[in-house]
Every structure is written in structure tokens, then in C-alpha cells.
Amino acid sequence: MDDNWTDPGYIDPVALRNTMGAFPTGVTVITTTTGGTTPVGLTVSSFTSVSLKPPLLLVCVARTAGSLPAFRVGKHMAVNVLGRDQESVARLFAGRSEDRFAGLDYSSSANGSPLLAGTSAWVSGFVERIYDAGDHVILLTHIEEMQRNDKSPLLYHSGTMHDWNEAALTYEI
Numbered sequence: 001m002d003d004n005w006t007d008p009g010y011i012d013p014v015a016l017r018n019t020m021g022a023f024p025t026g027v028t029v030i031t032t033t034t035g036g037t038t039p040v041g042l043t044v045s046s047f048t049s050v051s052l053k054p055p056l057l058l059v060c061v062a063r064t065a066g067s068l069p070a071f072r073v074g075k076h077m078a079v080n081v082l083g084r085d086q087e088s089v090a091r092l093f094a095g096r097s098e099d100r101f102a103g104l105d106y107s108s109s110a111n112g113s114p115l116l117a118g119t120s121a122w123v124s125g126f127v128e129r130i131y132d133a134g135d136h137v138i139l140l141t142h143i144e145e146m147q148r149n150d151k152s153p154l155l156y157h158s159g160t161m162h163d164w165n166e167a168a169l170t171y172e173i
């Protein structure tokens with residue numbers, strides 16, 4: 001539908017993004033390969049744990065993302081949870097660099113997904129389903145492997161990345 005300020009149900013996308021920015025997240029780089037070996041990745045904050053049994057995660061990717069065609073149903077992929085000192089990596093994988101992996105330290109998971117060095121954690125699996133969701137798609141991924149590292153994460157809030165400052169409240173879930 002066309003943008004229409006006279007429609008009482010109209011939600012301004014900029015105001016919506018500002019409001020959603022009140023909710024803090026981490027920052028990830030989702031990765032896969034094309035042609036079996038060429039690594040592909042983009043920065044994504046819309047990452048959520050979905051289910052423990054079966055183990056599922058989701059990420060939301062803009063339809064306009066140039067990397068999206070590389071993430072097809074059945075493809076292996078990884079979610080790299082960036083560490084507190086990896087803001088430059090987040091910017092690199094959100095920017096216009098031709099080869100985002102050039103000069104970066106990375107390896108492969110058992111299923112062949114690119115894993116960035118220096119992350120707080122990574123989770124890897126295969127794309128189980130892709131759902132249409134407006135100007136984004138939802139990738140639902142079945143988790144096969146994972147690793148938690150001893151490193152604090154990079155945070156994202158109100159359009160700004162933040163270093164984790166270790167200030168913790170006492171309530172534990």
C-alpha cells in the first residue's frame with residue numbers, strides 16, 4: 001500500500017524504527033557460501049532464539065539485501081555473535097566493501113559455514129524455511145552446531161552500537 005498520512009492506521013516507518021530501537025539487541029554477522037566455498041555475509045541484529053526442541057533460530061533479512069539470494073532453503077549458514085570489540089566488523093559487513101572477508105581471520109564450521117574469529121558465540125545450521133514478511137523475509141534455521149566463547153558481546157540500541165560495560169542487575173532468569 002502507498003504511504004498515506006491521512007490513513008488513521010498509517011505507521012510512519014521512521015518513527016517505527018525509532019520506537020523499535022528502544023529494544024536492545026546484540027549484533028551478528030550471518031554467513032553462508034556461494035559456489036560451495038566463496039564466503040558471503042551481512043550484519044544482522046534481528047536474530048532470535050525460537051525453539052529448543054527442535055533447535056531453531058530466526059533472522060530477518062531485507063528483501064533488498066544483495067546477499068539474500070545466497071541464503072536459500074537447505075543451505076548451511078552461521079550466525080556469528082560479535083564480541084564487544086567488533087564494531088568495525090559490524091560496519092564492514094553492513095558496508096559497500098566488495099570482499100568483506102579480505103584480510104579477516106575466519107574458519108569454517110563442520111557444515112562449511114564461515115565462522116569469524118573473535119566472536120562471543122556462533123550458531124550454525126541449515127535454512128529450514130523462508131517466510132515472506134513485508135519488506136523483509138524471515139529465515140528459520142535448524143541448528144546443528146554451536147559454540148559459546150568467553151567474550152562479552154557487542155550491543156545495539158537506538159541505532160548505536162555499545163560496548164558491554166558489565167553492569168548487571170541482580171535478577172537472574
Ligand SMILES: Cc1cc2nc3c(=O)[nH]c(=O)nc-3n(C[C@H](O)[C@H](O)[C@H](O)COP(=O)(O)O)c2cc1C
Nearest residue numbers: 042043044045046060061062065066067093094095
Ligand atoms: C547494527 C546493524 C544491524 C543490522 N541489522 C540488519 C537486519 O537485522 N536485517 C537486515 O536485513 N539488515 C540489517 N542491517 C543492514 C545490513 O547489514 C546492510 O544493509 C548490508 O549492507 C546488507 O548487505 P548486502 O546488501 O550485501 O546483503 C544492519 C546493519 C547494522 C549496522
